[in-house]
Amino acid sequence: MSESYPWQGLGFDEARRVDKRGQHDFFWAVVENDNVALALALPDGAERILPLPKIKSLDIRYRKLGSRDALLVALRDPEQVDLFASLCKDIVSAGEQGETPSDALDRAVRRTLRWHHLLRGGSSERLSVEEQRGLLGELQVLQLLCAEIGAEAAIEAWRGPEDGAKDFELHGMCMEVKARRGAARPQVQISSADQLADVTGADVFLLVYDVDAAIKPEGMTLSDHVQVVEDIFQSTTLAAYGTWERLLAAAGFDWAHDYSDRRWTIGRRMTFLVEEGFPRISSPVPMGVINVKYSVSLDACSPFIATDDLLLSEIQKTQSYNSK
Incomplete structure (x- = not known):
């Protein structure tokens, strides 16, 4: 698997766990339209009440990952795949700090929001x-x-x-x-x-x-x-x-x-x-x-x-x- 392209070898509707030793169930995935994605599988019975942000470049929603409910963050614009890979790794890093699956979900969504500015083409110049x-x-x-x-x-x-x-x-x-x-x-x-x-x-x-x-x-x-x-x-x-x-x-x-x-x-x-x-x-x-x-x-x-x-x-x- 390529470190810079962690979806290598995955086909449509396939997924691979990000870290076998990880505390939470993050997966690399390929979904509809061959869009690459990051998924966080949720435990059975988990309440999906956390509202999700709307970001132009991304498709963020709840859906099934196999038989389990999951948070899915998929990339709509393939030209931003390198930046998206960095985003996904950052989301995983933030989510793994959560003590419970609910905490991991909350941290993952919040970290996605933090990247909003970069994904919409943030300014390259710092403030004077x-x-x-x-x-x-x-x-x-x-x-x-x-x-x-x-x-x-x-x-x-x-x-x-x-x-x-x-x-x-x-x-x-x-x-x-x-x-x-x-x-x-x-x-x-x-x-x-x-x-x-x-x-x-x-x-x-x-x-x-x-x-x-x-x-x-x-x-x-x-x-x-x-x-x-x-x-x-x-x-x-x-x-x-x-x-x-x-x-x-x-x-x-x-x-x-x-x-x-x-x-x-x-x-x-x-x-x-x-x-x-x-x-x-x-x-x-x-x-x-x-x-x-x-x-x-x-x-x-x-x-x-x-x-x-x-x-x-x-x-x-x-x-x-x-x-x-």
Whole structure:
């Protein structure tokens, strides 16, 4: 059997165990249309309640493998077979860490989701320094929301990666997030009129984080910071985890990229309530004006400083609404 092509010698509707000494029943298989596949055979009576992701390049479903029920991950696009072989080995590696068949199934599905970005042709360029800083700021707010209102509600509120008007949108409040060097001039860049615009029925907050480069052993790499949030969503629902993976990819982060050359520390957070009199360009802007970008002095924002208690109280109110 070829290490790079583990389906060698298999014909239609045939399967071969991945590892005879493995804890769980993973198989290389060839299925309909001669598509190569990975299967995880499930024990008799196992409940197949775990929802499955939908990925363009793959066919992911439950089906029979011989007389047993199995999770099947089949490749639709034969041109991606090398990448798919790597995906399958990664799924097996993750699944084998599960203590029970149900745990192995959960880990296998979650690891498949992690590969979604690569299978759809993820970006080959890593994030710039400023893009890294910006993502780190948004991740701080995401962690805050996870702690206050739960991971499911938090990830649904994250709109920045998919070009939302505000970075975070909840019922009754919106948050725009900025990250800056702690020693830089006290100002932040506003890249559109919408970012600080009023929202009917909602309070708008501006959260500004000091995010600074650090020298080893201080700080953590971008990948380390992302892993902290990844761990939160690994223990939540599959739907929330899938949304997290989709938005992380939309933000431009790719696990395959090497971010080990730069470490980051997160400093203080300044919170402002954006209301009448706040220094901003009014929205909508006059007809014919496009691509509005401007800087806001943080010193001029000082009359609008909001306390942590106010911010957390407003976040909690959104949870109260969602529970009704």
